[in-house]
Amino acid sequence: MTQSMQSIVHDRKVVVTVPDDIPDGTRVELRFVPVADQFGMDESQWRTDAVAIKEWSEWLDSMEPVEFAKPDEFDRKFAEFNIQAVSKQMLGDGP
Secondary structure (H helix, E strand, O other), X not given: OOOOOOOOEEOXXXXXXOOOOOOOOOOOOOOOOOOOOOXXXXXXXXXXXXXXXXXXXXXXXXXXXXXXXXXXXXXXXXXXXXXXXXXXXXXXXXX
C-alpha cells in the first residue's frame, strides 16, 4: 500500500487522487507537512573556518581529473555548424 503522497493546495482545497491499491472505505490520515523548497545548504550555512577550508582543499585535490574523448569528425562538423548558425544570427545571411 502507498505510504505517502503529495498534492498542491488550490483555493484552500486539496484534491487527492489515491492509487488503485487503496480500496474505497479505507481510513486514511492526511498530515500537513511543508515540503522543503531548498536542496542542500545556502551560503550562510557554509563553514569558512581554517579547518573546513583545509578539508575542502584536501578533498578537491583527491578528485581524479575528467578525461574527455579526443574530438572526432562529428565534433568538427558540429563545431562548424554552430559557428555558421551563430554567424547567421549575428550577421544576417552569414557566409
